[in-house]
Amino acid sequence: MKFRNQIFFVFLALLLPALTFATDLTEKTIEVSDPFIRAVPPGASNTALFMTLKNKGKTDMVISGASSPVAKAAEVHMTTHKGGMMQMHHIPELTIKAGESIPFTPDGYHIMLIGLKKPLKEGAIVPLTLKFKNGDILKIEAPVHKSMKKMEHRH
Amino acid sequence: MLLCLPLLLITGCKAEEKTEVDAKLEKLTAGPPKGGDFTLQSAEGSRSLHEMKGKVVLIFFGYTSCPTACPTALDIMADAFSRLSLEELERVRGIFVSFDPERDSIEALKEYTGYFHPNIIGLTGKSEEVKEVSEKYGAYYIKTIEKESEMGYGFSHSTEIYLVDADGTLSEIYSEKTEPRVLSEAIRRHLWKK
Numbered sequence: 001m002k003f004r005n006q007i008f009f010v011f012l013a014l015l016l017p018a019l020t021f022a023t024d025l026t027e028k029t030i031e032v033s034d035p036f037i038r039a040v041p042p043g044a045s046n047t048a049l050f051m052t053l054k055n056k057g058k059t060d061m062v063i064s065g066a067s068s069p070v071a072k073a074a075e076v077h078m079t080t081h082k083g084g085m086m087q088m089h090h091i092p093e094l095t096i097k098a099g100e101s102i103p104f105t106p107d108g109y110h111i112m113l114i115g116l117k118k119p120l121k122e123g124a125i126v127p128l129t130l131k132f133k134n135g136d137i138l139k140i141e142a143p144v145h146k147s148m149k150k151m152e153h154r155h
Numbered sequence: 156m157l158l159c160l161p162l163l164l165i166t167g168c169k170a171e172e173k174t175e176v177d178a179k180l181e182k183l184t185a186g187p188p189k190g191g192d193f194t195l196q197s198a199e200g201s202r203s204l205h206e207m208k209g210k211v212v213l214i215f216f217g218y219t220s221c222p223t224a225c226p227t228a229l230d231i232m233a234d235a236f237s238r239l240s241l242e243e244l245e246r247v248r249g250i251f252v253s254f255d256p257e258r259d260s261i262e263a264l265k266e267y268t269g270y271f272h273p274n275i276i277g278l279t280g281k282s283e284e285v286k287e288v289s290e291k292y293g294a295y296y297i298k299t300i301e302k303e304s305e306m307g308y309g310f311s312h313s314t315e316i317y318l319v320d321a322d323g324t325l326s327e328i329y330s331e332k333t334e335p336r337v338l339s340e341a342i343r344r345h346l347w348k349k
Contacts, residue, residue: 040270041268043266044219044220044222045219045220046220046222046306047222073304075304075306082311084295084313085312086311086312087309089301090301090306106223110222112222112306113222114306115305
């Protein structure tokens with residue numbers, strides 16, 4: 001048994017570099033539409049990124065995290081309305097099934113940028129990296145918009 | 156709403172909206188909120204609602220770490236204000252009450268509300284003081300600890316905009332999804348009624 005275990009670990013050690021190499025997803029797999037970040041006052045510590053994500057691939061993809069150089073942390077959050085109350089929850093893993101489209105809106109899922117390092121100027125392009133459970137990453141660039149009017153016109 | 160027009164001058168067209176709002180509020184409070192005077196702190200010192208008598212005041216309860224609902228409500232308020240004439244605007248104010256004094260200093264609040272519109276002021280106070288004011292208006296909020304999140308804690312909260320008449324009475328309550336145009340029309344109705 002011990003010998004088998006050793007073989008297993010050697011195998012794993014050889015495989016590890018392949019597992020940790022992050023694949024940069026192109027638009028062929030996950031399509032990003034209309035990403036934008038809500039501009040907030042200079043003193044505000046948090047804001048949110050909205051967009052639509054479509055999984056054009058054949059396998060389900062699971063978002064396991066996000067990061068952006070403009071904030072301490074970026075997380076997937078979900079807004080819920082219950083009994084006249086609005087609440088947000090941190091969603092550690094979000095699955096986008098093959099062929100599925102998920103809108104990221106103020107009333108649903110959105111990427112929260114927590115602990116902004118400096119005020120975001122209107123029109124600035126902010127980079128954000130989405131991380132997937134399988135090790136893949138997706139780089140997004142989102143402009144900062146002042147008003148929510150952009151959301152209202154979309155259907 | 157069209158049916159209300161003939162009654163506009165007499166009743167201020169409150170009946171229709173109040174029924175809808177009342178049903179919602181019953182979940183949160185024993186009865187419709189009474190509103191009323193209050194005193195909280197701003198960067199310029201202590202401010203009381205009664206100081207704004209003669210002005211129509213819109214009130215929203217929130218916190219600056221809120222990424223969506225609060226900026227949206229203040230955006231709507233600011234948009235509504237921008238539709239008023241300068242003369243009308245002199246008699247209109249907005250108040251943003253923060254129920255997160257732990258993180259929202261009065262200076263931070265001033266900067267926050269100033270970003271949206273100069274007529275909006277930010278107020279806060281000790282937790283018990285803010286709680287008392289929020290209860291008068293039927294605004295409900297509860298701290299939610301987010302262990303797995305960098306946020307630390309957030310709030311589950313109601314998101315209504317309260318319209319206080321020029322005589323200090325809580326007259327109408329709007330959802331944060333209200334169109335700015337609807338809000339500015341409501342403000343005008345209350346500015347001109349006697």
